[in-house]
Amino acid sequence: MIEAVNLTKVYHIPDKDPGVRGAVKALFRPRHTSKTAVKDVSFAIEPGEIVGYIGVNGAGKSTTIKMLTGILVPTGGQVRVLGRDPHRERVANARDIGVVFGQRSQLWWDLALRESLTMVGRIYEVDDARFQRLISEFSETLELKELLPIPIRNMSLGQKMRAELAATLIHEPRIVYLDEPTIGLDLLVKERIRAFIKRINQEKGTTVVLTTHDLGDIEELCRRVLIIDNGVLIYDGSLETIKQRFGKYREITFETAADLNGLDVPTGADVLEKGGRTLSLRFDRTQTSASRVSASIMSQIEVIDLSLKEPDLSMVVKQIYQGGLKETA
Amino acid sequence: MISTLKRDLRAYGAIVATVPKMFMAYSIWVWMSWFVQIIAVVILVAFWRAVFSNTATVGGLDLDTTINYLLLGMIFRAGQNTDVLYEIGEMMRDGRIGITLLRPLDMQATYYVINLANMGLNTLLSIPIALFAWLAYGLSLPNDPLVWLAFLVALLLGNAVMFCFDWIIGCVGFYSTEIWGLSVLRYGFGLFFSGALIPLDMMPDWLRTIASVLPFSQALYLPVSILAGINPVSAMPRIWLIQLGYLVVFLVASRLVFGRALRVVTVQGG
Structure with a gap:
C-alpha cells in the first residue's frame, strides 16, 4: 500500500551571518547549506496497519510524511502509494488519502464547521446521502454536534482537532497520515481521539501512519513502530520487540x-x-x-x-x- | 467526460462559494471599503478638475470623458488586481501551501476560480460607489447591450491574461519563498501601466507603446475604454485577438513554470 525505497530529502537552507550586516551580505552573495533531512529511508506499510512513526524534533518525520503525501519531491529514492507516484499523480493520490497536520488547519478559519465540512465534502465529491451519514456518525463519535454552527476561529484547540479529524475523514480515505494529532491536547480529548482513530481503523480498515511525540498514542494505537533519528531509519518492527529488548x-x-x-x-x-x-x-x-x-x-x-x-x-x-x-x- | 466536467464544476463551485462567505465574515470590511472608495472618488475628481482647469483636452480626451473613464476604472479595477501574488506569498511564508496542495484539485485552476469570484464580488460591491459617482458626478454608462457584451468579453480575457502573468511571478516564490518585493513592483507597475491612474491616451507615444506591450492594460484600459467610449465596438475583434494571443502565451508559460516550481516547493514549518 505504501512503499518507500531509499527515500532521501536534502534541503538547501539559506546561510546568513547574524545582524544587519549579515542580512545585507546575504542580499548580494546568498549562501546556502545543504541539510539531509531524510536519508535512504525504506519501508513498506500494508493495508489496515496503524504504524507509529517516531523520532525527536527535526528527525525527519514530517518531511517523510510530506513526501508520502506528494507535496514534497524526494531528492532521491522512490515512493509508491497505492501503486502511484504521489507527486506526479498528486491530485489522484489526494483523493485516496487524508492528512492531519496537528499544527496547521485545513479548515476555513471564518466559516462555521458545518460549512467547512460541506466544502470539503464537495471538493472530495462525497454524495449527499453518504455525507449526511458520515456527519451524523462523526457527530456521535467525535461529539461534533454542538460544534457544527461554530466558526473554526472560535473553537478551542481540542475542538479544532476533532473538527480536523472529521474534515480529514469525510471522504473516507484509504490512508490517513496523522502528524502529531494530539499535540497540546488534554488527556480527555487525547483519549477521545485515540478511540476514534482505533475505531476507523477497525471498522473501515483505514491504514494509519501516525507521527507523534506522545508515547501514549503509540502504546494505545500501534503494534508497529518506525523510529527515525537524524534522517535515518533506525528501527522498523513491533512495539513489543523493542519493549522486550530494552525492558x-x-x-x-x-x-x-x-x-x-x-x-x-x-x-x-x-x-x-x-x-x-x-x-x-x-x-x-x-x-x-x-x-x-x-x-x-x-x-x-x-x-x-x-x-x-x-x-x-x-x-x-x-x-x-x-x-x-x-x-x- | 461530461461526468468529469460536472464533478469538477461541483468541486470548483464549492471553492467559489467560500469567497463571499469569507468576505462577509467581517462586515466592517465592507463598510470600510465603501468609505475608502468614496473618499478616493472625491479626490480623483477634484484632482482631474484641477488638471483640466486651464485646458480643454489632454491627449485628445476632455474632462468628462477622462473622469468617466477613471471612475469606470475604479469600479472595474478588480479585473486587473488578481491577489494571486499576495496569496502565494502568504502560503509560502506560513506553510499553508502544503494544505493547498493536498486538495484533489489543480491549484492553478482553483486560484483562477477564486480570482473570478473575487472579481465578481468586488464588482458587485462597487455598485454603491457607482451610484455615488452617478449621483455626485454624473457617471455615464452605455445603453447599448453590445457595448456591455464587448466589455465583458474583453474584461474576462484581460483578467485571465493578468491571472496567468501573476501566476508566473508567484511561482518565483516557490524558489525564493519571499515575493513581497516583487509583488510591490508588480502592483506599482500595474497601477501605472494598466491605465488606472491616467488613461493611456495621455501618455507620450514611447510610454504608450511600452504600456501597450506590457500585459497590465489588458484587464483595465482595454475593457474600460470600450465602456467609456474611447475605443469603439468595431475595434473589438482586433482587441480580442490581441488578448487571446497574450492569453495563449501566458497560459502556456504559467503551466510550464508552475510544473517546474512544484518540484522545488518547500513547506515551511514542521
Whole structure:
C-alpha cells in the first residue's frame, strides 16, 4: 500500500551571518547549506496497519510524511502509494488519502464547521446521502454536534482537532497520515481521539501512519513502530520487540545529602543524569540488581531518598534516542 | 467526460462559494471599503478638475470623458488586481501551501476560480460607489447591450491574461519563498501601466507603446475604454485577438513554470 525505497530529502537552507550586516551580505552573495533531512529511508506499510512513526524534533518525520503525501519531491529514492507516484499523480493520490497536520488547519478559519465540512465534502465529491451519514456518525463519535454552527476561529484547540479529524475523514480515505494529532491536547480529548482513530481503523480498515511525540498514542494505537533519528531509519518492527529488548533496563534515582563529587558508578550501571544532589542510573537487571546498585551508592554517600522506575515505553524510546539501538546492535 | 466536467464544476463551485462567505465574515470590511472608495472618488475628481482647469483636452480626451473613464476604472479595477501574488506569498511564508496542495484539485485552476469570484464580488460591491459617482458626478454608462457584451468579453480575457502573468511571478516564490518585493513592483507597475491612474491616451507615444506591450492594460484600459467610449465596438475583434494571443502565451508559460516550481516547493514549518 505504501512503499518507500531509499527515500532521501536534502534541503538547501539559506546561510546568513547574524545582524544587519549579515542580512545585507546575504542580499548580494546568498549562501546556502545543504541539510539531509531524510536519508535512504525504506519501508513498506500494508493495508489496515496503524504504524507509529517516531523520532525527536527535526528527525525527519514530517518531511517523510510530506513526501508520502506528494507535496514534497524526494531528492532521491522512490515512493509508491497505492501503486502511484504521489507527486506526479498528486491530485489522484489526494483523493485516496487524508492528512492531519496537528499544527496547521485545513479548515476555513471564518466559516462555521458545518460549512467547512460541506466544502470539503464537495471538493472530495462525497454524495449527499453518504455525507449526511458520515456527519451524523462523526457527530456521535467525535461529539461534533454542538460544534457544527461554530466558526473554526472560535473553537478551542481540542475542538479544532476533532473538527480536523472529521474534515480529514469525510471522504473516507484509504490512508490517513496523522502528524502529531494530539499535540497540546488534554488527556480527555487525547483519549477521545485515540478511540476514534482505533475505531476507523477497525471498522473501515483505514491504514494509519501516525507521527507523534506522545508515547501514549503509540502504546494505545500501534503494534508497529518506525523510529527515525537524524534522517535515518533506525528501527522498523513491533512495539513489543523493542519493549522486550530494552525492558531489561531499569532506572534508579538517588537524592543525596551532599554534593555528588568523585562518586564511583557501580558495576553494571550507567549514569543517565548527574547534577547537584541527584543521580539517575540505568542498570541491566540481568547483570546486577537494584539492591546491589543502591548498596554501592549508599556505601559512598548518604542517600535521603531513592526511587526505582520500571521500564515503560518512554524509557525505551529515551534509550533508543540516546543511541541504545547502536549499542545493542 | 461530461461526468468529469460536472464533478469538477461541483468541486470548483464549492471553492467559489467560500469567497463571499469569507468576505462577509467581517462586515466592517465592507463598510470600510465603501468609505475608502468614496473618499478616493472625491479626490480623483477634484484632482482631474484641477488638471483640466486651464485646458480643454489632454491627449485628445476632455474632462468628462477622462473622469468617466477613471471612475469606470475604479469600479472595474478588480479585473486587473488578481491577489494571486499576495496569496502565494502568504502560503509560502506560513506553510499553508502544503494544505493547498493536498486538495484533489489543480491549484492553478482553483486560484483562477477564486480570482473570478473575487472579481465578481468586488464588482458587485462597487455598485454603491457607482451610484455615488452617478449621483455626485454624473457617471455615464452605455445603453447599448453590445457595448456591455464587448466589455465583458474583453474584461474576462484581460483578467485571465493578468491571472496567468501573476501566476508566473508567484511561482518565483516557490524558489525564493519571499515575493513581497516583487509583488510591490508588480502592483506599482500595474497601477501605472494598466491605465488606472491616467488613461493611456495621455501618455507620450514611447510610454504608450511600452504600456501597450506590457500585459497590465489588458484587464483595465482595454475593457474600460470600450465602456467609456474611447475605443469603439468595431475595434473589438482586433482587441480580442490581441488578448487571446497574450492569453495563449501566458497560459502556456504559467503551466510550464508552475510544473517546474512544484518540484522545488518547500513547506515551511514542521
